[in-house]
Amino acid sequence: MKQTPAQTVGPFYAIGLTSKTMNVLATDSIQGQRIRIEGRVFDGDGKPIPDAMVEIWQANAYGRYNHPDDKQEKPFDSSFTGWGRSGTDENCFYSFETIKPGPVPGPGDSVQAPHVNVVVFARGMLVHAFTRIYFADEPANENDPVLKAIKNKARRPTLIAARTERGGKPVYHFDIRLQGKDETVFFDM
Amino acid sequence: MKIPKYKPRDWKSHPPYVFKAYGSSVKRGPLKKLVPIKQTLSEITGPLFSDIKLEPGENDLTRTADTNKEALGERIVVVGRVLDENERPVPNTLIEIWQANAAGRYHHPVDQHNAPLDPNFTGAGRCVTNGKGEYRYLTIKPGAYPWLNHTNAWRPAHIHLSLFGPSFVTRLVTQMFFPNDPLLPLDPILRSVPSKSGRERLISSYAHDVTEPEFALGYRFDIVLRGQRATPFEEKKR
Numbered sequence: 001m002k003q004t005p006a007q008t009v010g011p012f013y014a015i016g017l018t019s020k021t022m023n024v025l026a027t028d029s030i031q032g033q034r035i036r037i038e039g040r041v042f043d044g045d046g047k048p049i050p051d052a053m054v055e056i057w058q059a060n061a062y063g064r065y066n067h068p069d070d071k072q073e074k075p076f077d078s079s080f081t082g083w084g085r086s087g088t089d090e091n092c093f094y095s096f097e098t099i100k101p102g103p104v105p106g107p108g109d110s111v112q113a114p115h116v117n118v119v120v121f122a123r124g125m126l127v128h129a130f131t132r133i134y135f136a137d138e139p140a141n142e143n144d145p146v147l148k149a150i151k152n153k154a155r156r157p158t159l160i161a162a163r164t165e166r167g168g169k170p171v172y173h174f175d176i177r178l179q180g181k182d183e184t185v186f187f188d189m
Numbered sequence: 190m191k192i193p194k195y196k197p198r199d200w201k202s203h204p205p206y207v208f209k210a211y212g213s214s215v216k217r218g219p220l221k222k223l224v225p226i227k228q229t230l231s232e233i234t235g236p237l238f239s240d241i242k243l244e245p246g247e248n249d250l251t252r253t254a255d256t257n258k259e260a261l262g263e264r265i266v267v268v269g270r271v272l273d274e275n276e277r278p279v280p281n282t283l284i285e286i287w288q289a290n291a292a293g294r295y296h297h298p299v300d301q302h303n304a305p306l307d308p309n310f311t312g313a314g315r316c317v318t319n320g321k322g323e324y325r326y327l328t329i330k331p332g333a334y335p336w337l338n339h340t341n342a343w344r345p346a347h348i349h350l351s352l353f354g355p356s357f358v359t360r361l362v363t364q365m366f367f368p369n370d371p372l373l374p375l376d377p378i379l380r381s382v383p384s385k386s387g388r389e390r391l392i393s394s395y396a397h398d399v400t401e402p403e404f405a406l407g408y409r410f411d412i413v414l415r416g417q418r419a420t421p422f423e424e425k426k427r
Contacts (some may be wrong), residue, residue: 001274001413003199004390005382007364008214009349012295016287016313016349044216051299057235057357067234069193069356083236105190107227117231117357124213126204126381128362132231149226179220188198188223189232189358 032061032099044179048092063102113140204381260310262291262329273416278322293332345372
């Protein structure tokens with residue numbers, strides 16, 4: 001059987017997809033370092049997009065996913081789903097309140113640096129795009145197999161979120177550029 | 190660690206990121222070549238929502254919780270199966286639904302189309318597939334509506350659908366269209382799908398066996414998500 005073709009979420013996705021708050025992953029009982037991730041999605045003219053939507057999927061603080069195909073013997077907390085969704089606010093920002101994920105296994109014996117998996121949707125995007133967020137203050141980025149798979153080294157920084165602090169809490173800033181000189185790396189996988 | 194892997198995205202089925210006739214895609218579709226990566230635990234896991242409890246009536250868009258009165262329009266029942274490329278049913282998977290009302294207007298502040306809003310219709314719903322991958326929801330047939338893509342542009346009636354499937358890579362957002370709609374060949378969003386068979390797979394079929402006497406017309410729409418690759422063991426057997 002052939003895959004059903006994708007179509008754009010259109011300008012009115014909020015009706016079906018973001019009417020409830022879904023961007024808070026770090027509820028009280030969750031273990032791990034609290035972080036905020038925020039940023040904007042820019043079009044080919046460098047304008048922030050007011051009708052984009054970002055979804056994230058991440059491992060818990062120990063590097064285990066809440067999914068039956070992750071059979072690692074690492075601590076597991078079923079109350080941490082690892083999934084979130086954010087539309088864009090009046091200033092075109094998406095945001096997530098989450099925890100910093102732990103490292104997860106990569107191909108072969110490799111270990112992947114802590115990262116957040118991202119899906120980008122927008123009016124005007126006929127198909128969603130996959131990317132990843134890495135953390136600027138993470139030494140493990142050096143040996144990450146996925147960052148290394150990006151042959152053009154100059155493009156790797158498009159996946160690195162800059163760290164700032166607000167009220168004592170780390171805030172990682174991650175802008176997504178759909179086109180242009182600094183177009184974010186998107187994956188086929 | 191051995192992990193299951195999924196078949197690639199089928200770019201003969203999916204639209205390109207930029208399709209000039211759909212004006213908004215020109216500045217919003219990535220232009221650089223996608224970077225191929227191997228599937229890891231990050232890609233082959235994903236949100237399952239297996240604990241999700243839907244409120245009664247979430248699969249009935251013809252009534253809203255606020256008013257509990259009926260929306261105006263032609264009632265329809267939409268059924269179908271969610272399968273993967275290997276024809277295996279995808280059970281217990283969440284489907285999110287949104288659409289315009291019968292007059293072709295969305296319950297959204299950005300929609301300024303001069304057509305009436307219906308206080309009894311928000312156009313949002315959800316359902317979950319059963320153990321056989323089957324789903325069913327009740328709604329009203331959405332109206333066509335004009336948009337600014339080109340002169341006298343009209344979107345054919347359609348329902349937006351969002352699905353997750355078993356992994357991060359099986360995510361799909363799509364639109365379901367209705368058969369014999371004269372606007373279909375004029376719609377750049379549907380036409381962005383590169384193959385005729387792909388476009389046809391986005392059009393539901395009228396299903397008289399689903400039609401409920403004295404109540405609602407039936408439509409059938411099956412959805413196919415990416416499937417797992419054969420395991421190395423199975424490949425050897427061939």
